[in-house]
Amino acid sequence: MYTFIAEEQANPDCAWSVAQMCRVLEVSRSGFYDWQSRPPSDREVTDRQLAAEIEAIWECSARTYGAPRVHAWLRRQGWRVARRRVARIMREHGWAGVMGRIRVRTTRRDTTAAPAPDLLARGFNPDAPDRLWAGDVTYLRTAQGWLYLATVIDLYSRRVVGWALADHLRAELVCDALTMAVATRGGHVDGVVFHSDRGCQYTSRQFRRLCARTGVAQSMGATGVCWDNSPSEAFFATLKRELVHRYTWATRRAVRLAAVRWIEGWYNPRRLHSSISYLSPIEKEDSYLQISRAA
16 A cells, blocks of 8 residues: 555656545555655565566567566576566566467368378477477468468477468468478488378378478378367467567568567577476577587
8 A cells, every 4th residue: 555655646647645545545644654764675675676677578578478487587597586476576567478369270171181190199299309390370460461371390499490471371381381491400300200280281292292302201180189289389379479469460571570580589599488498499409409419
């Protein structure tokens, strides 16, 4: 209560006197002045310091991080603080992570094409990079019409190693994403397993030939079961929650540039992931390389 009164008192537009606010809030005026004259406690001083750090982290995340990721980043900076305390400070200042929306599915199955077997069985945590990849397609709404995004994610680091954007859902879209992934890894991907849904793009002859030519083994989950490709679903949910759904996009070009900047400038190098011990994808891969070289 006293904090509220002090904040209102400092507001030049406040029309209430201290006596009036104390009477409405049922606290004593003398108690307020006693509280105001006391020096701040050590915890209050630390809370203020924490609030400054938390606000900086929250702003750097484009106001998308909630308490868990803010807490993880504080620990990386050497702060020893409980997550509940971080959550309280964020709540008191009105700082919150962004919430998600329901995803509209874009999968269209070709019932005449035989699907590949499921080689993962929801085993989404390989012990090294370039063992298991996952891919999917989503839509991005603009005033000009849909823009479609296909991705290839390395399941070890959750890094987006390949992506493609187009105004169509033809097989070339997913082929371009896989081609980029192979190029990102220097062309040495023989034996990597690529997991997807049973969409017609992935069962197409064009995509299967590309997989055979690059040494990629196809794997597919069941139709209509989102858990069979949950890492890709999670990535798209994050992209839309933190970027796409926060703005109105006038053109395909605008959302294309923003999506590429988000993937390569934020998601891969900097965004912390709870599934990989709050590291960024590139940090996860760098850590693996350091351990491999030391061994």
